[in-house]
Every structure is written in structure tokens, then in C-alpha cells.
Amino acid sequence: GKVLVTGANGYVAVWVVKFYLERGFSVRGTVRSESKAKYLRQLFQSYGDKFEIVIVNDITKEGAFDGAVKGVDVIAHTASPFHDRADDPNEIIVPAVQGTLSVLNSALKHGGQSVKRVVITASCASIFEFGTTPRVFSEKDWNERAIREVSEKGKAAVNGDKYCASKTLAERAAWDFWKMHKSEVAWDVAVMNPPYVYGPVLHEVDKPENLNESLTLWWNAVVAGKLSNEELVTFGFGWVDVRDLATAHVLATTTPEAGGERVIISAGTYKFQDFVNVAHRLYPKLPSGNTSYDPVKAVHLISFDASKEHKLFGIKYHTMEEMTKDTLEDFIKRGWIS
Ligand code: NDP
Numbered sequence: 001g002k003v004l005v006t007g008a009n010g011y012v013a014v015w016v017v018k019f020y021l022e023r024g025f026s027v028r029g030t031v032r033s034e035s036k037a038k039y040l041r042q043l044f045q046s047y048g049d050k051f052e053i054v055i056v057n058d059i060t061k062e063g064a065f066d067g068a069v070k071g072v073d074v075i076a077h078t079a080s081p082f083h084d085r086a087d088d089p090n091e092i093i094v095p096a097v098q099g100t101l102s103v104l105n106s107a108l109k110h111g112g113q114s115v116k117r118v119v120i121t122a123s124c125a126s127i128f129e130f131g132t133t134p135r136v137f138s139e140k141d142w143n144e145r146a147i148r149e150v151s152e153k154g155k156a157a158v159n160g161d162k163y164c165a166s167k168t169l170a171e172r173a174a175w176d177f178w179k180m181h182k183s184e185v186a187w188d189v190a191v192m193n194p195p196y197v198y199g200p201v202l203h204e205v206d207k208p209e210n211l212n213e214s215l216t217l218w219w220n221a222v223v224a225g226k227l228s229n230e231e232l233v234t235f236g237f238g239w240v241d242v243r244d245l246a247t248a249h250v251l252a253t254t255t256p257e258a259g260g261e262r263v264i265i266s267a268g269t270y271k272f273q274d275f276v277n278v279a280h281r282l283y284p285k286l287p288s289g290n291t292s293y294d295p296v297k298a299v300h301l302i303s304f305d306a307s308k309e310h311k312l313f314g315i316k317y318h319t320m321e322e323m324t325k326d327t328l329e330d331f332i333k334r335g336w337i338s
Helices: 011-022 038-043 045-050 090-110 144-156 159-181 213-222 229-234 242-254 272-282 307-312 320-333
Strands: 002-006 026-031 051-055 074-077 117-121 135-137 188-193 196-198 236-241 262-264 268-271 302-304
Touching (some): 002 011, 011 026, 011 074, 011 117, 011 242, 026 045, 038 045, 045 051, 074 090, 090 117, 117 242, 144 159, 159 188, 188 242, 196 213, 213 272, 213 320, 229 268, 229 272, 236 242, 236 302, 262 307, 268 272, 268 302, 272 320
Parallel strands (some): 002 026, 117 188, 188 262, 196 236
Antiparallel strands (some): 236 268
16 A cells, blocks of 8 residues: 655654555655655665655645645645744644645545545644643543633743644544545544654754754753753653554554544653653763652643553553663764763
8 A cells, every 4th residue: 555644754754654664555755845855765765666755845735735645545644833933823723724634635636536544643732631630631532722722812822732722723624624525535534642752763853953842852851951850850741652653653544443533642641750760770971850759759630541542553652761762872873962
């Protein structure tokens, strides 16, 4: 089979491409410009014509993916802005929502009988809501709060809420589109909802300052020692290794029952000090952080129920130790830690 992977140069996407290729799929990746294609062509050179790139310079334009979807069996839509630099929330909401709709529209009009499944890289951002007592969230939950915050406050909303609103609105748009058109198409939709994604880098990054959003947080906490002792033991969320999320995309493609499901892909909860503890044990010159931390006493207000994933896919998640070790080895290999 052949998979179209949108935003193929991203942190998550390059692992997704790699795992599809390793499992025998052909991959057509989209990137925004030729300059972003070169590195990928080189990285996946050994796959010959099983890997190709097409340029889609504006994913929000209607018909943007008309050419790209032709002849593919599966679409994995990962392209979506993830950063906290947006002033106007529409800077990230428009590409998230319109990008998703333009992929689905092209699949509707030009996917013919070939497209069987659309896998969407969504997020736990569209599931959880902030609260004051510990709560376990499942696929039944939707982040209505972020949408409300952004519609009430606009530019003044906190940046995290702008991103959460973009992912919630994009995922909702995908389900609404599919409900509206499912009788006309040969495909269904499977949505992957990961919390923070960490783990080694495979995409093109020249220096740590240019890491993607999630790894920047991890780098700042674990390597650069930029969090205060208080922040190290209170800042946290759910997490998953990028390689397990990539595996989930492949399993979402090959598991018929994943159709029509949103699926939380989460290894568990963390406080940044958990990663710092592992890192400092492996490399004593890295910061020790807050040495009074007791993980047993840590309060996780937000956690995610991954039981649907266990039933559907049964992923064996990388542990904190494995992820931290592999990530640090990668950073060392790049000369970022000496
Ligand atoms: P990256 O920033 O590494 O990759 C984002 C990808 O989306 C890039 O290919 C980027 O292209 C593309 N993109 C961003 N904005 C636009 C836009 N306006 N128009 C077209 N393309 C755009 O992020 P990740 O790999 O971390 O994220 C990938 C997906 O995973 C996203 O959907 C994100 O929401 C989701 N996710 C990520 C999590 C994480 O912790 N990393 C957690 C949960 C979900 P370009 O390089 O040209 O900008």
C-alpha cells in the first residue's frame, strides 16, 4: 500500500514515515518547500522509489492536496502548527482546521476508491481541561474550555489555549466532515491523540534552539536546567515516546477496528523531575534538579486512560528510562551535550 504523509519533515512525521517504510508501505510525503525535501530524500534514499516527496506550499488552500491524494491507499495527516508564538489565535487555528479540511476534501473528490483510511495526528490537547482536582480523561472528553477561552479572549487568551483550541477545532471538523460524507467515500477516519511527545530526533535540526515545541520543553528542563526547583516537581502532563506514536499510526492503518475511533496514545504521567532523575543518574554532569522530589507524593491533576489503545493495538510503550537514555544519546551524538 501507499501512504500520503502530510508535513513529512516534522518531528513526529519523520518517525511515522520511517515506520511505514520499514513495514513495507510506500510513502509520499508532503512538505512546504523544496528546501525541506532535500534532507528527507537523503534520509530515505535506501528506499528508492518507495519514497517520494511532493510540495504543497499552502495546506489551507482548497484543492491543495488534489494531486497528492491520487493513488494512495492511506492518508496520515500530521501537518499542523505546534508553537506558542501566535498572537492572533487564527494564525494557528486556520492552518489546523483548514489544513485538515483540505486534506479531507481532496480525499473526497480525488481519493476515488483507492483511499481506505485517513489517520489524523490529533492531540490530548483536544481532550483534557484544566481543573483543580485530579481527573482521568478518556476519548469521551473534549476540551471545550480552550475553545471558550479563545472565543472570549481572542489574542489575550494564553498561548496554550490557542494551540488546544486549534487541535480541538481541527479534530471536531474532521469528525463532522466524515459524518457528513461517509456514505460517499470508501474511507474512514482514525484519530490518534497523544499527550506530550518526547524521544530521539530524526528530522532536520541544526541546533537545540531549533527543536520542535515539545523537545524544547524537555531540553530546557533536563539538559539546560532552566526550570526552578518548584517548576520541576509541579510541571508535568502525560507523555509518550515518539516511536510509540509512530507505531500507533502504522497500527491505526492496519487495524480495521480503529476506523471511526479517536485513540489516546499515552505512556503515563510525569513531572519534569522524573526525567531529570533518570538523566542525572545516567550522566551525573547533567543537572540534578530538585533532590527533595518524591514521585509517590506527586499530584497529577491530569492523566489519560489508554485502555482503548491497549485493546485495539497493545503497544508496549518505551519507559521513561529508555526514552531518556535514547534521547540523551541522540543529543550527544549531535554534539549538543559534551
Ligand atoms: P513539528 O513542528 O516538528 O512539525 C509540524 C509539521 O506541521 C511540520 O511539517 C510543519 O511544516 C507543518 N506545519 C506547521 N504549520 C503549518 C502551516 N501553517 N502550514 C503547513 N504546514 C504546517 O511538530 P510535531 O512533529 O511535534 O507535531 C506534529 C503533529 O503532532 C501536529 O499535528 C501536532 O499538533 C501533533 N502533536 C504533537 C505533540 C508533541 O508533543 N510534539 C503532542 C500532541 C500532538 P514546516 O516545517 O514547513 O513548518
